[in-house]
Amino acid sequence: MNQLLRMVVNSENVEIYVSPDDTLVDVLRDKLNLKGTKKGCGEGECGACTVIMNGKAVDSCMIPAIKAMDANIQTIEGISDGDKLHPLQQSFIDNGAVQCGFCTPGMIMASKALLDENSSPTPYDIKEAIAGNICRCTGYIKIEKAVQEAAEMMKHECCCHNHSKSEE
C-alpha cells in the first residue's frame, strides 16, 4: 500500500513512505513539517499551495505525492540564501505586498517560477504568472509591483555578478 517516495526538497534528499491518497501538499506540510506552503482550498483553485516542481510552479494539492518521485521540489522555506532574503521576498516586504500573508508563499513561488525563466517580464507576464493565485487582501497591485521590482533587482544583481567575474 504505502510506497517509498524519493525526492529532493530544498536541496535535501528526502525518503518517506506515502499512501496512494497523499497529496504533495500534505506530505510537505504534515510529514516534512514544511508549513510555509499553505492550503486554501485543496482543489487546485487558489494557488496557496504553489511550489516549484522541476522548475515549474504547480498546485501541490493537485499532485499525488507519488508523482513527485525523483522530482526536485522548492518551497518557500528553501529560497533565501541563509539569512539573505531572496529578492522576491525582500521586494514583497518593501512594497507592502504582504497583508495576512496566507497567499504570500504561493505568490512568491509562482513569481519565482516566472523569474527563473523570464528575467524581463512584462506587467502582463506577471499578471498571467499569478493568475491562479488568489489574494483576497491586497488587490494584487502591490504584489505585481513587487514582482516587477524583484525582476529588476535580480537583473542588476546578476549583471553586477557577471561584471565582477569578468573583472577577475
Next chain:
Amino acid sequence: MYKMSVVGKNVRKLDSVEKVTGTANFTTDVELPGMLFGRTLRSPYPHARIVNIDTTAAEKLEGVKAVISYKNTSRVLFNTAATSTFTLPPMMPVLDQYIFDSVVRYVGDEVAAVAAVTEEIAERALSLIKVEYEILPAVFDPLEALKDEAPALHGECEAGKNIPAEKIHLEMGDVEKGFAEADFVFEHTFKVPVQKQTQMETQAAVAQVTKDGKITVYSTTQTPHPSRRILASIFEIPYSKVRVLNPPYVGGGFGVRIGLSAKAEPIAVALALQAKKPVKVVYTRTEDFIASDTRHPGYITVKTGVKKDGTLVSRKMHAILNSGAYCTWSGETPGVLGAMGLSMYRCENQMYDGHSVYTNTTPTGAMRGFGNPQAMFAIDSQMDIIAEELGIDALELRIKNMMRPGDKWVLPYQCQSTGLEECIKNGAEEIGWNQKGSFDNSGRFKRGIGVAVGTHVSNAWPFCGDYSNAYLTMQQDGSVNLAAGVPDLGTGTATTLAQMAAEVLGISFEKVSVTFGDTESTPFDIGSHASRTCYASGAAVVAAANEMKAQIFEYASKLLETYSDKIDIEEDHVYSTERPEQRISLFQVAERAHLAGIQFIGVGKVIPQNAPPYMAHFADVEVDTHTGQISVIKMVGVHDVGRAIHPQICEGQIEGGIVQGIGYALSEEVIYDKNGKQVNNNFHKYMIPTSMDVPEIKAILVESNDPSHPFGVKGVGETGLVPTAAAIANAVYNATGVRMHEIPITAERMFKAIVKNKNN
C-alpha cells in the same frame, strides 16, 4: 502636536519577514502532541427535524475518539457573533444557536461531529452516522419569509414573523413635510447580493483542555476577548479559565469571524472535552462557503425629495435584509446600513426603517463595510439619477449636499472633520473627469466614467459597545513591550500600534515589541472590526504611552536636576528642554530606576468617540454591448484617512477594498438553488477577481486630522469597498445609458438590460 519621527513613515511591517519566509504561524499550522482531527456532519436539507440519530457504528470505527451531537453537548444558547457580548440596551443580544440542535435550518447546519486520529478516519466515521430527518417546509427569500404562510424558523419572534432582532427606526425632522416642499421626488428600489468574504485561511480552531479544566483555543477569530466570553458561557466555566489566542497570525477575516470562527471553536472544544485530547478543526473551503456567515443580501428603497437647485430636502430609506438561518449580526447590520446611508448627505428631514428576516439559507453577518456598501450602492446610484435629471454635474451635486462639520445628522456623535471635497477634486483630476461623455461610443464598445462617494465609522459605537485597553512595560534597557488585545489580520495593526507608541515615547521603532491577539497576556479589547484598531486600540496605546512618559519624566527629573515638565524624550534620550545638553540615555534612566526598584508601566484605557472617514471613488469602464461584458479600465479611490500612520498600509487597505468592491459590483454572488443549496460553493464557481481582472488602481490619501483621535486617525479598513459598486454602476450608465438596479452586473444581466433598453 508631536514632531513626527515614526508616525507617517512606511516602516517595515513587523510581521513581514516571517510571512515571506514561510515561518509565520497560523491556526491551520498548529500541531499539538496527541492531537486529533475533527470533522463535522452537516445537514443536506434546508429545514428538517432530526427524528433519530444513531452514532454507534461511527463510535466503533477504529481511530475514532469522540462523537458528538445535540444529545451529548452543551444546551446553552449563544450567538457566534461577538455582538452578543456587547449589545447595548435597549437592544438585547439574540441567542439563537446551539452547538448542535435537533432542528437543522439551512443546508450545511451542524448535525454531529467526530474526532479521530486522522482526518480520513473522521471523515469515514461521518458516513457511518445514521440520521433520520423529518423534512420541514423551507423559505429562502426574506419577503416570502415575512408572509403568514411561511414557516417560522425560531418560533415566535417579538419583532414580527421571522424577524430576529429589533426593527431599526431612525428619524430626524419631518419627511412628509420635506417631500411636500420638494420640487422633485425620486424613488428607486435596489437589490443587493450575497457576497462571501473568502478570506484565504478557512475557519479553524485547535482546542486543548487540561486535566484541571482549563481550556486553550488557538483560533482564527478577529476578536479573541469576546470569543473567550462566548466559549466560557457555552461550556459554563469562569472566563479566566479560557484562553483564546491567534497563533499569532490569521489568514484574513473581512468580518467573517468577529466572534467565533463560525462553529470551529465550540466544536473543537466539545470534541476535546470528550476525547480528552487536543482537537483540530479546519473547515474545508466548501464548508467555509456554506456554513460561515456571508454578507447580507436584500432590498433597499430610497425616496428623495430635492429642490430644483439640487438641495436635498427629504429622504426616506427602507431596507429588508436576509438574515439567513440564524441572527449573528442581523440586529446591527440594518442599523449601520440606515445610519451610514442617511449620514452621507446633509438633509433636514430623514427617516429610515429596516430589519432582517430569517430564511433557510446560510447565516449572513459581518462583511467589510457592514451594510454600508449595500446602502451606498442604492444612495449613490440614485444621486447619479438625480444629477442627470436636474442637469447638474455629478460632482457638484455631491459637494453641494455633503455633510460638513456642524451639520445635523442622525448619529449621536459629531462630524468634526471632512476631507471629502478634496477627495472629490483629487479623484476627478486623476481619472480625467473632463473626458466624461467625450468617448466615441458609436460602436460595439462603449466607455464611461462614474463617481460615487462614501463614509463609514472608526469603531463600533454607538451600534454596539466599544472600548480598548493596552499596557506598556519598559524594560531595563529602555526597550518597550506593548500588549494589546487586538489581533493583526494582516492589516498592520501591530506595526501601527508600535509606531504610535514609539512616537509618543520618543524611542526608536525597533525597540518596541508587540504582544497581541491573546486573552491571557493582554487586557480586554473588543478586537479587530469596524475599522477600529488604529483608531480605538491606537488611542489606548497612546494613553498608555503618555502615562509611561509621565513616570519617566518624574523619575528623570531627579537625575537631570530639573522639573518634570521641563523634560522630553527624543531618539531614546531624555533631555532637559531648557538645557538640551543635559541628556541621558533612556537605557540609563530605565536601569537606574530598576536598581531603585521601579519599572515604568503605562496603562491606557479608552472609550473611543467616533469619526467619519470619507472617500470618493471613480471608475472608468468599457462595456461590450454585444456580450454585456464589462471591463474596468481604471479605478481611483481618494480617502480621507484622518492621518496616515503608515501610508503604505492605508493604500493596501484601499486597494484591497476596491478589488473586493469590483467583485461585489460585477461578479460575486452566492446563488441558492430551489432546495436551498449553494450552487457556487467553491473558488471554481464563485467569481473572485484575480490578477487578470484587476485594472489600474490609484489609491490617494487625504489627511483631515480628526480632533477625536490623538493622532487625527480615522478608520480605513473597510472604506475601499463602500462606494465601489455605485461608482462602477454609474460608469456603466455613463457608457451605455442603461441604469442597473441590481448587482453584481454580470455579463448576462448587463446584456439583458441592454436588450430591454433597446426594445423600450
